[in-house]
Amino acid sequence: PDQNGALLQARNVTRRFGELVAVNDVSFDVLKGEIFGIAGPNGSGKSTLFNILTGIPFGPSAGRIIFMGEEIQRLPAYRISQAGLVRTFQKDAEFPTMTARENVVCGAVYCGGLRRDAAQAAADDALDAVGFDKRRQSLPAMDLSVYERKQLMIASAVAGSPAMLLLDEPAAGLTKPEIKELGDLVLSIRDRGVTIVLIEHVLTLLLKVSERLMVLNQGAVLAHGDPHEVVRDQRVVEAYLGK
Numbered sequence: 612p613d614q615n616g617a618l619l620q621a622r623n624v625t626r627r628f629g630e631l632v633a634v635n636d637v638s639f640d641v642l643k644g645e646i647f648g649i650a651g652p653n654g655s656g657k658s659t660l661f662n663i664l665t666g667i668p669f670g671p672s673a674g675r676i677i678f679m680g681e682e683i684q685r686l687p688a689y690r691i692s693q694a695g696l697v698r699t700f701q702k703d704a705e706f707p708t709m710t711a712r713e714n715v716v717c718g719a720v721y722c723g724g725l726r727r728d729a730a731q732a733a734a735d736d737a738l739d740a741v742g743f744d745k746r747r748q749s750l751p752a753m754d755l756s757v758y759e760r761k762q763l764m765i766a767s768a769v770a771g772s773p774a775m776l777l778l779d780e781p782a783a784g785l786t787k788p789e790i791k792e793l794g795d796l797v798l799s800i801r802d803r804g805v806t807i808v809l810i811e812h813v814l815t816l817l818l819k820v821s822e823r824l825m826v827l828n829q830g831a832v833l834a835h836g837d838p839h840e841v842v843r844d845q846r847v848v849e850a851y852l853g854k
């Protein structure tokens with residue numbers, strides 16, 4: 612971390628797809644131990660930003676990304692995740708026919724670079740950390756409920772002991788009570804020492820858990836700062852209503 616306590620620094624990060632500038636000159640810091648929220652209308656570049664940060668499947672067209680004091684924008688994806696920067700995907704990414712526990716072991720092997728025996732222990736810790744029902748750990752992932760698959764997704768990422776976890780719209784598809792439970796889960800993962808960046812459509816969740824909020828619109832930063840002030844910002848209100 613640098614002297615300001617920033618675990619991650621994005622500097623003038625840009626991603627182009629032909630004519631389209633999906634992420635346009637975005638700069639921000641994520642401080643150690645915080646939950647940093649990211650919101651924005653559909654297509655505003657949120658997921659592309661996670662792709663760029665983790666190199667999955669591509670890095671930035673331009674700009675620098677500094678994680679724990681080191682430039683990572685040219686590293687291959689596996690080196691970024693093993694350096695402690697791990698992401699989840701908006702779409703379900705579990706292996707459907709593998710058991711819940713086997714999925715999390717895979718997460719520990721890939722994200723954490725752990726060997727098989729260490730990965731088993733890490734998986735048990737991670738399943739415990741997300742409160743996954745013990746009796747359901749041996750079920751194929753495809754037989755789990757929507758919320759259990761969210762727990763699984765987070766456990767798989769946490770099993771590698773990341774310093775920073777990037778969550779891409781984890782509340783999608785959840786009921787209101789489940790979203791509340793997810794909020795508590797995110798807070799508890801942070802309290803275990805994992806810095807979190809949370810992309811979310813559900814503003815109530817962002818307001819509940821995030822210390823700071825950045826809003827993207829058409830690839831650029833529209834507003835950032837205190838979440839309650841940001842959501843009242845006239846430009847933010849218009850960006851959402853305009854969609």
Ligand code: ADP
Pocket residue numbers: 628631633651652653654655656657658659660
């Ligand atoms: P969000 O996650 O905020 O909804 P995305 O980051 O998925 O938005 O997309 C931002 C823009 O970039 C969209 O216009 C999308 O169509 C475009 N985009 C994303 N990925 C690609 C890609 N691989 N090739 C071309 N265009 C892309």
Ligand code: MG
Pocket residue numbers: 657658659701
């Ligand atoms: Mg997205």
